[in-house]
């Protein structure tokens with residue numbers, strides 16, 4: 001059903017998030033009538049802040065890490081997006097990821113732009129006290145560029161609710177007042193939202209359910225393989241199982257367990273509950289992470305890291321539908337190959353957008369100093385996801401686009417209209 005012609009069929013080397021994000025932007029721009037000046041502006045971030053983050057280790061020695069905050073575009077509202085702690089964090093990666101946040105917020109019609117940041121550090125190498133000191137110092141170094149109406153960070157790879165609590169405390173201490181809206185993804189006791197932790201997995205599950213239904217099928221006749229059993233993969237797998245799907249494989253960094261009759265995903269500990277415990281579970285078969293991607297299932301959910309579906313394995317993907325739980329799991333070249341093979345790829349900027357959507361709910365709760373119930377959060381998330389799904393589906397049908405191009409068209413149209421209406425200053 002997808003007819004967009006392939007433009008690249010090999011990955012010379014695995015593209016950075018920025019290269020992929022720019023190519024995706026150019027490709028989507030060809031499908032809409034947008035001022036080329038707007039597209040040119042969107043290829044560049046507004047600002048990329050680089051900071052040094054000195055840390056006194058527990059043994060008294062000092063190490064200096066590099067931190068970043070990329071702010072891509074804020075025409076629709078404050079920059080929004082996560083902070084990662086990962087050894088491969090670079091300015092370029094943060095910039096690409098911040099562009100995806102701009103589209104993600106626009107496709108969900110949230111009043112936010114796109115940001116992303118992080119520290120180039122292996123969080124597993126730090127004690128909890130060291131992580132706290134690093135986070136407090138990083139918050140201080142970013143204090144001038146972030147703010148509850150300016151740029152609002154959130155958790156991402158290697159960071160969690162506790163990291164956000166330290167960031168919020170450090171910022172608040174310097175401001176002389178409690179500022180819960182400086183970050184989202186906090187624990188509920190200090191202004192976090194119920195349901196935020198589960199939200200990216202929940203939206204991935206909702207979008208999978210809609211995609212299966214769109215293809216005239218029922219979840220009870222659907223097999224699913226999930227790569228990654230962190231918050232996104234585990235929550236998506238468990239919800240889909242609860243809704244009747246058969247989850248045949250789940251994996252962590254060490255490999256996957258496979259049962260063609262379906263796994264009990266609630267019995268498999270998530271990465272947060274017990275790291276790297278997937279292979280310790282009882283299952284008829286264990287397979288590799290690469291094998292998971294190539295299983296003959298109806299739906300494949302890559303929910304681990306970026307660049308796992310590449311030109312090298314795109315031909316071997318046997319699923320009919322790929323739902324991107326991770327950010328950027330499919331390279332640009334692989335995307336074209338999958339489109340040519342009529343594999344429907346539901347893009348990250350729609351599928352895992354539940355995270356930033358509930359972040360928006362959290363931000364509203366912080367501003368209003370009024371907490372919502374979990375039922376309200378989940379009901380409003382469902383409503384937002386269905387609206388975004390329908391907006392994207394309309395573009396797929398009207399212009400015969402891939403799901404990714406359609407999501408970009410929805411996002412770009414909103415951003416371009418805002419830019420045209422506001423004009424270029426001065």
Ligand code: GLU
Pocket residue numbers: 080081082083104152153154155156184185327352353355356357359
């Ligand atoms: N890091 C998440 C993402 O990639 C959430 C960002 C947010 O909630 O601001 O979408």
